[in-house]
Amino acid sequence: MKGNIIKYERDNIDTDVIIPGQYLKVHDYAELATHAMEGLDPDFHSKVKEGDFILSGKNFGCGSSREHAPIALSHSGVKAVLALSFARIFYRNSVDGAFLLPIEIEEDAYNGISEGDEIDIDIGTNEIKNLTKNQTYKMKPFSEIIGKIIEAGGLFNYKP
């Protein structure tokens, strides 16, 4: 899966900046997308392209259980978030609702990948290739259940 990186070099990007509380009443996915990342980066909506990836630090998606957060990113075109770690509900919502792939990375990828780099993620080999810089990094493999739910296309398609 190939895409270009939008990088936020910071930890603890919380759900209040991914989709501010005033939009919790909104359940139209396309409208939510227009407010994605509004609390941190008001230009996000104009710069994000279909198939982009977000790269960030530790504890991405901390805060509320609002599924609006992965929905807003996914419907903006974001196919994966690469982060040093994820908050649990954001991670779970992303996978169970099949909105986007939460990819856990190591410091080498976090430091090595820059804004705009073209990346190729292979969840079969757990490798991330930086096509712009010709570097390769390891991603942390998904746990067994997460891998199976992703493969099934979300929790409702998964047969325990």
Added chain:
Amino acid sequence: MNIVEKILARASEKSQVAPDDVVFAKVDKVMVHDVSGPGVLKVFDKLKNKGVDVSKLWDPSKVWVAEDHFVPSAEKVSAENIVKLSNFTKNYGIEKHFKYGMGQYGICHTLSHEEAMVMPGDVYVGGDSHTNTTGALGAFACGLGHTDIAYVLLNGQIWFKVPETDYFKLNGKLPDHVMAKDLILKIIGDIGTDGGNYRTMQFGGSGIDEMSVESRLTLCNMTTEAGAKNGIVEADQKVVDYLSSRGATNAQVFKGDDDAQYANVYEYEASEMEPLVAKPFSPENVAVVREAPSVELDKSYIGSCTGAKYEDLEAAAKILKGKTVKIRTEVLPASISIYKRAMENGLLTIFLDAGVTVGPPTCGACCGAHMGVLAKNEICISTTNRNFPGRMGHVESETYLSSPMVAAASAVTGKITDPRDLQ
């Protein structure tokens, strides 16, 4: 097994579970509110389009519904969400719907304990991250998103990875003017906002045994801010009595085994605790009140599932009695039952005499939605649980998190104030 392992083993019909096991747990209670309810209905619509039968819930008697985030409705989208919620409960035969303007209603987490809807040993899931609150009743209480709640409503079960448990032990009784809020801020300051990620935070020790159920609810509530899957306190006689006084006479003491295992044990000496605040823009950005920055506050907010239970209002009233507030101050009791007790016991008169505005139960301003949000550059001291950028209003407003006593003392002086220093 510890208490969480015992609950998850029972719920998944296994004799034994251990951390990292993946189980499908049968759910005992489910909650949705006016944000997650319409979100779940959106998932139902998607499923229906794929040919999935969403005409019946697995067990409507185990589901309850709260109106809290956007009541009273400030505009038409919120009003329409309340209509959607009413149609949902009517169409699916859900009887427990706590409606704004019709007797008891309030913040979902507050209703879970005020209405004794969750029992020790239950698996309780809610479409809200602060569902962790109710772990103070000795339940496995965990917040989930819309897809997961939709799955539970249709199937009655959901997957969990059995969490590792960290045990937070409080030795001795907290001193006067130091509240459970101060202890949980201290803990979050120590372990960080990801320190409990994917884990259980269990509270115990002589200080927790001494603590009221309401104080334990404050502790479990903010395990969410440490990223925890759940917070929990073993259910003792106090919990049984608390639930019984609210009409649930079948609650029983429920604890882990004597040989329960914990990944880490953290010890705190109650006598060393003092009033704290979490400075902008993170709950882990903790400072002692007496060393907090000397900022001019614009507002004091005493509300939310974290800081507007009866005991919280009582603590604030003790500080505000006979005083006048220097800044805009709001008290919003977290449920109608609490509102009524506060009225009957004279707390509301104390607040009104001090110049405070008393509002209806709502999540409103806590999540920056409505009912008193902050303007650009405004600074608020608040008994709520989060202070991320923009959480309570403008992205350039600031929130300091504190106990109800600190918020009340600060309301009187207009600066961040230790209640022990108030003349």
